[in-house]
Amino acid sequence: DVKVTQSSRYLVKRTGEKVFLECVQDMDHENMFWYRQDPGLGLRLIYFSYDVKMKEKGDIPEGYSVSREKKERFSLILESASTNQTSMYLCASTPSSGGVGKNSPLHFGNGTRLTVT
Amino acid sequence: SQKIEQNSEALNIQEGKTATLTCNYTNYSPAYLQWYRQDPGRGPVFLLLIRENEKEKRKERLKVTFDTTLKQSLFHITASQPADSATYLCAPSRDMRFGAGTRLTVKP
Numbered sequence: 416d417v418k419v420t421q422s423s424r425y426l427v428k429r430t431g432e433k434v435f436l437e438c439v440q441d442m443d444h445e446n447m448f449w450y451r452q453d454p455g456l457g458l459r460l461i462y463f464s465y466d467v468k469m470k471e472k473g474d475i476p477e478g479y480s481v482s483r484e485k486k487e488r489f490s491l492i493l494e495s496a497s498t499n500q501t502s503m504y505l506c507a508s509t510p511s512s513g514g515v516g517k518n519s520p521l522h523f524g525n526g527t528r529l530t531v532t
Numbered sequence: 533s534q535k536i537e538q539n540s541e542a543l544n545i546q547e548g549k550t551a552t553l554t555c556n557y558t559n560y561s562p563a564y565l566q567w568y569r570q571d572p573g574r575g576p577v578f579l580l581l582i583r584e585n586e587k588e589k590r591k592e593r594l595k596v597t598f599d600t601t602l603k604q605s606l607f608h609i610t611a612s613q614p615a616d617s618a619t620y621l622c623a624p625s626r627d628m629r630f631g632a633g634t635r636l637t638v639k640p
Contacts, residue, residue, distance in 0.1 A: 448628060455541070457632030458621065474629070505575050520566055521628060523575030
């Protein structure tokens with residue numbers, strides 16, 4: 416079974432801190448995604464990557480950056496955390512090659528619930 | 533702009549009945565549509581994919597329809613059980629955007 420692992424289930428950080436959320440997948444997937452999920456708003460795409468060192472902005476990239484130095488690892492970085500970034504963060508991957516656009520399903524991690532105080 | 537709407541935020545039904553969830557989309561021309569299930573505190577899990585040339589797809593008690601003219605997909609759970617209680621999400625695109633989800637509660 417594909418496993419997508421997010422390093423922390425719960426995280427509490429202070430306003431202004433730099434925050435790293437880590438995601439690792441074990442199935443050699445090319446595509447990886449970061450979402451945040453908020454009540455009533457559903458899943459919103461922050462960034463995605465279809466290859467090492469490649470990244471694309473999603474719908475809400477402001478205040479975030481990402482890093483993909485190795486194929487299996489996709490990191491989400493909050494440069495200066497703010498209270499409006501309190502949310503559930505979900506990482507996902509797909510096995511498609513050649514970029515996003517094939518019909519393979521997403522495999523999700525179990526999320527990191529981040530609270531910024 | 534592109535929009536994905538799932539008919540209601542919450543749906544309550546009695547055990548044994550059929551649950552029907554709706555996913556409507558605008559300004560998309562998806563070649564396929566996916567449905568996911570999400571339990572509290574967990575990530576979504578893929579259930580079914582239906583392609584634009586498929587009108588209907590079934591998997592055990594699940595049935596999905598896809599009407600590209602109406603820009604709508606219906607997701608049915610027949611003979612529903614309390615264990616089917618979860619949030620169900622649709623993703624009608626190549627670019628992995630999701631609807632906000634419908635929280636289904638099946639009461640015994």
